[in-house]
Amino acid sequence: MVRELGKLDFKGTWQYAAAPESTDHVQLGDRYDLFIDGDFVAPAAGKYFDTISPSTEKVLASVALSSNVDVDRAVKAARGACRVWGRMKPAERGKYIYRIARIIQERAREFAVIESMDGGKPIRESRDVDLPLVAAHFFYYAGWADKLEYAFPGKRPAPLGVAGQIIPWNFPLLMAAWKIAPALACGNTVVLKPAETTPLTALKLAEVIRDADVPPGVVNIVTGAGETGAAIVEHSDVDKIAFTGSTDVGRQIQKALAGTAKKYTLELGGKAANIIFEDAAIDQAVEGIVDGIFFNQGHVCCAGSRLLVQESVADEVLGKLKDRMETLIVGDPLDKNTDIGAINSPRQLEKIESYLALGRTEGAEMYQSSVAVPDTGYWCRPTLFTGVSQSNRVVQEEIFGPVLAVQTFRTMAEGIDKANNTPYGLSGGVWTDKGAKIFHMTQKIRAGVIWANTFNKFDPTSPFGGYKESGVGREGGLHGLDAYLSLG
Ligand code: NAP
Ligand code: MG
Numbered sequence: 007m008v009r010e011l012g013k014l015d016f017k018g019t020w021q022y023a024a025a026p027e028s029t030d031h032v033q034l035g036d037r038y039d040l041f042i043d044g045d046f047v048a049p050a051a052g053k054y055f056d057t058i059s060p061s062t063e064k065v066l067a068s069v070a071l072s073s074n075v076d077v078d079r080a081v082k083a084a085r086g087a088c089r090v091w092g093r094m095k096p097a098e099r100g101k102y103i104y105r106i107a108r109i110i111q112e113r114a115r116e117f118a119v120i121e122s123m124d125g126g127k128p129i130r131e132s133r134d135v136d137l138p139l140v141a142a143h144f145f146y147y148a149g150w151a152d153k154l155e156y157a158f159p160g161k162r163p164a165p166l167g168v169a170g171q172i173i174p175w176n177f178p179l180l181m182a183a184w185k186i187a188p189a190l191a192c193g194n195t196v197v198l199k200p201a202e203t204t205p206l207t208a209l210k211l212a213e214v215i216r217d218a219d220v221p222p223g224v225v226n227i228v229t230g231a232g233e234t235g236a237a238i239v240e241h242s243d244v245d246k247i248a249f250t251g252s253t254d255v256g257r258q259i260q261k262a263l264a265g266t267a268k269k270y271t272l273e274l275g276g277k278a279a280n281i282i283f284e285d286a287a288i289d290q291a292v293e294g295i296v297d298g299i300f301f302n303q304g305h306v307c308c309a310g311s312r313l314l315v316q317e318s319v320a321d322e323v324l325g326k327l328k329d330r331m332e333t334l335i336v337g338d339p340l341d342k343n344t345d346i347g348a349i350n351s352p353r354q355l356e357k358i359e360s361y362l363a364l365g366r367t368e369g370a371e372m373y374q375s376s377v378a379v380p381d382t383g384y385w386c387r388p389t390l391f392t393g394v395s396q397s398n399r400v401v402q403e404e405i406f407g408p409v410l411a412v413q414t415f416r417t418m419a420e421g422i423d424k425a426n427n428t429p430y431g432l433s434g435g436v437w438t439d440k441g442a443k444i445f446h447m448t449q450k451i452r453a454g455v456i457w458a459n460t461f462n463k464f465d466p467t468s469p470f471g472g473y474k475e476s477g478v479g480r481e482g483g484l485h486g487l488d489a490y491l492s493l494g
Contacts (some may be wrong), residue, residue, distance in 0.1 A: 025342040027129045032119045038069045038205070040076055040229065041212035043083035044222025050075040055231075057205055060126040061339050061348035061383040069205045072230035077197070077237040080226035084168040084195040085243055087223030092165045092193045100151030103190055105218040107144035113214070114141070117207055121179055122339040124206040126348030126384070127302050129340050139464055140183040146466035147187035150487060154192065157484055161493040165193030166269060167245035169490065170238035172259075173208075174251045175201035175350050176305040176406075182208050184481050185248050186225060187466075192490035194246070197226045197238055201251075203351045205229040236262070244268060246490065250307075253404075253430075253475050260478075271479030271489045273307065273471060275404040276432030278453065279425035280310030280461060283418075284318045286437035290459065292326045295410070298435060298461040300334060300346055300388055304408040305354070307476075308433035310461050312401060313390075314421050317414045324392070324412065331375040331388045338380070346408055349384040358386050358407035365391045365400040370411075402428050418443070422450045431473030435461045454480070 037054060039046040053071040058064060070076075091099065110117065117140075118133040127136075154163040169189045173181035178200055189196050200208035212227045228234055232255070239247055239262050249259050250273040263270050280298045282291045298310025315323045339347035349355040366372055370391040379385035390410040394401050401411045415421040425434060434453040436444055444458040454471045457463060464470070469485035471477055479489050 024338075026338065027119055027122075027133075027340045027342060029119055029123075029340070031116050032123075033116070034067055034120065034206070036067055038067055038209045038229070040070045040072060040080070041209065041216075041225070041227040042076070042080045043086075043226065044216060046212070049073065050079075055202070057124055057203065059123050060203075060350055061380070063382055066124060067206065069209070069229045072199075072228040072234045072237070074237045077228055077234060077241060080197045080228050081168060081170075081238075081241050081243050083223035083226050084197050087195045087221055088165070088167055090221045091190075091195055091224045092167075094193075096152035096154065096193070099190065099193065100148045102218055102220050103144055103148035103151060103187060106214055106220070107141050107148060109214045109218055110137070110141045110144065110211075114138075117179060117210060119340065120210060121207050122347065125175060125178055125204045126339050126350050128344040128347040130342055130344070131302060136177060136180050139466070140179050143180075143183040143187045143466045147191040147486075150188075151191040154487065154491065157487055158491070158493055163192070163487075163491040163493055166490060166492055167194060168243060169194045169196050169246045169248060170241065170244040171196055171198040171248045172235040172238060172251065173198065173200055175204040176302060176307070178204035179207040179211065181250050182211055184250075184486075188481070188486045189248070189490050190224065192487055194490050195224050197228060197244070199228050199230065199235050199238060202231050239263065246270065248481075248489070249273070256477065269489070271471070271481060272477040273481060274432075274475060274477040275406075275430060276307045276309070276472065276476050277312060277402065277404050277428045277430045278308055278310050278433040278435065279312045279314050279451070280435040281421050281425060281437065281447065282313070282315040282319065282323055283436075283438040283440075283443065284316040285439040286319075286459070287439070288319060288322060288326065291437040292323060292330055294435060294437060294459070294461045295323075295327055296330055296334070299410045300408050301462050303346055303349055303386070305350055305406055306462065308455060308462065310433075310435050311405065311410060312425075312428075313410055313412045314415055314424055315412065316421070317416050320414045327390070328373060331390070332377065334375060334377060334388050336377050336379050336385055336387060346388060349386050349407065352384055354406065355384040355386065358405055358409060361400055361403070361405045361407070361409060362389065365394070365398070368394070368398045368400065370394045370398060370400060396424060396427055404430070418446070422447070425451050429475040432471075432476035433457070
């Protein structure tokens, strides 16, 4: 977390001048329609809902609420476009995807600001992490469009048809890119539903897709609530469902798809262990713990929400971690000095606060930074629990907020046992000076992604996905192509 310049106040505390990102270049309409068949169209029932900024609680725009009729219309448009898109020369398809990537790069500042306004994440993260990764995903998959037979030698890769894609609110535009880019590269068409609290950047992406002259119907964006997602899942003319979200909804989708011919990938929750060995570079590890759990307010499926620290260095690590937590700035997502932005919605804040109460009821000791938070908006100070046991719910369940459960271990075997002892298996982190230990841990920890001496680093070339209740299938890299092709 790199800060902009500040100055020392009279008490010798470092004060940061407020540095709000300009919103001059942001153009937001009052009302957003559905993007179907290349046009923005009003929802059949004429209903709209508001999307708010979680930091100001103000309405940003009203957004179309799709009904089954709208979803059906979008699926029909996508089916119709399969003929054009699926049969287009792969190199031509690639050109459109490259064009999307370039326009996103040109409009990156605007997208970053809207992402922070609608979802609450700090501008430094949307600007420096999300947007570059969004463009990188489109560039990466554009490159695959005409190389699919090299990716799967001896096979005859063919598109699946219409992909229904449902995404969460924590990385709205990035999740849209993860879904749309590989689907298009493989010749599929798309009906995508963004989350109810963060629809705006997906609708802005629709503008980009239109401006890139992508043929009508290839990408359709339908906004709405959970029912809209369910209507996509249940539509009989959808060939594949790609879902990222909670394990609960993932389970419902899996049940709804059982016995159908639809292919699916489910990217679900996590409760990752970030494991610090005594031989780790402690200061770097502390930064990694902070990044692991406080990045994006902890609204991260692969967040390092469980700290496992070797007993011999536990006091040192915890002392340094608490000091560091005191320096984290919580507040205006559009301020470039902000480290932790707004909690995405009142509903999510309520969920996090219920876990804070639960942790104390379970007998854990709670430590919260004393940082000031704004009066309006939804906020949670960086928090950690010590004195927890493996069976505590704050250790087992995904809180999806800036809340860390801290445990210790003595031997490597104990660390591995504790790391694996949750229903999830999405990610993990290992901090040590010893390469052999890293390789041993990556073999033993059952998680789709394991970072060594770093955390929360993403790259389009790298597959991402979970074991156990963290999901089914992989996105990203070559594996991400497989999920959108039939390989006859
Ligand atoms: P969620 O409640 O499961 O919602 C995800 C998406 O599904 C939203 O668009 C939601 O619409 C929609 N939805 C809700 N009910 C549905 C239903 N019955 N059928 C079809 N779609 C439905 O999850 P969330 O709270 O938005 O996101 C947080 C969760 O996502 C966390 O558990 C996190 O770990 C997980 N996540 C996983 C990954 C990964 O790659 N593994 C990445 C990011 C997040 P509404 O918004 O309108 O309700
Ligand atoms: Mg919002």
